């Protein structure tokens with residue numbers, strides 16, 4: 774909540790209580806994902822960056838995909854106009870969230886990337902490498918070799934090599950922890966690591982993005 778809202782809550786607790794109750798009641802028939810997507814649009818309309826970041830994270834946590842977020846922005850074009858949509862996209866890109874690049878959104882062709890030799894993938898834990906401008910973690914997962922985007926699904930922090938501890942990967946920013954074998958979030962959060970399709974060819978690990 775902004776400092777201004779905090780002030781109003783303290784200065785006029787009863788009136789603001791009615792206001793928050795109204796907002797809660799107004800969205801009671803909407804599922805959490807839709808409610809948060811609508812809040813994303815209202816934050817873009819008001820151009821409040823903190824609010825946009827907050828409700829975008831919530832919408833993603835409730836299952837919204839990057840493509841749905843872009844659809845919601847474009848559908849709101851009559852109210853937002855191009856300038857606000859471009860502003861929102863700038864904020865979203867600065868968050869560096871996995872899944873918001875054109876290739877992931879299906880607008881650009883992906884391709885296979887040579888990541889490293891299969892022999893270099895550790896038996897336990899993971900190895901972090903930079904390939905073709907992208908950071909990835911490579912591991913021997915539950916179903917063969919797995920390749921994950923190094924960006925945290927929470928707020929896009931580029932997780933460093935130091936985040937690896939045994940079979941866990943922990944983001945240093947807010948402590949979301951992931952199981953390296955499956956990519957599932959096992960502590961503090963609820964969204965998995967972004968996983969890329971991977972295959973072995975001539976002893977090399979290839980990944981598609």
Ligand code: FES
Nearest residue numbers: 925927928944947
């Ligand atoms: S950015 Fe928040 S836990 Fe990673």
